[in-house]
Amino acid sequence: MFIFMKCRWMILFISFFLSINLYAKIEVIIIDPGHGGKDPGAVDKKLGLQEKDINLEIAIYLKSFIETKMPFIKVVMTRKDDTFLSLEERTKIANSYISSKAIFVSIHTNSSVDKKNYTEGIEVFYYDNSLEKIEESRMNEIKNSDTKNFSNTLQDPISIMINEKLKVDSKALGENIAESLSIKSKEPIRRVAANSFFVVSYPMVPSVLVEVGFIMNKKITEQQYKKKLAKGIFQGILSFLKKESKF
């Protein structure tokens, strides 16, 4: 009996140590609450909601989940209040952690003109450089923006390799988040797809943009529901970190 107890404690100790080690491989989680300040994002006048506020509330819950459960990971918020931040500024924050092991999660709330058919579901987007169309729009975006310094690093072989790794990791992160967000919110997954959104295209760390649900969904007004959404994202990050030993 004593030996059994001792073994059990030993196993518990080893698994605790291993899990600490595994999570310790990731050093920084950057949370990006979409929109803010003069940019409200999606608006639902009937419910009196602005996307920027919902995104920030979910981001704050997510930050507290990470800090409680993984205190050894540094949490960075691109904005902590109702401040306007350009997409370039958000990306620059992400890219200031290239030398750390970091991931970037942008939080958004969806909207649709077709209010009847699109009130439920989760969408997660990640960067995929293998899609010609996306690569083309990414290059166009570079040409038309003040981010020319990003373009210089895209062509060389090392950048191509880094891009490939970013794509694989971003996709895996997105799939894990969509899955656990769907379980927590009981909302269907509409899609986990490659996209050329600025905040998933330019960070040089694994990046995803999460549309947690639709703004016209009344549940989004409940604090408990927003907490659930944050928990879903948190558990998705956690299962990604547990599965991935690449970091």
Ligand SMILES: [Zn+2]
């Ligand atoms: Zn948005």
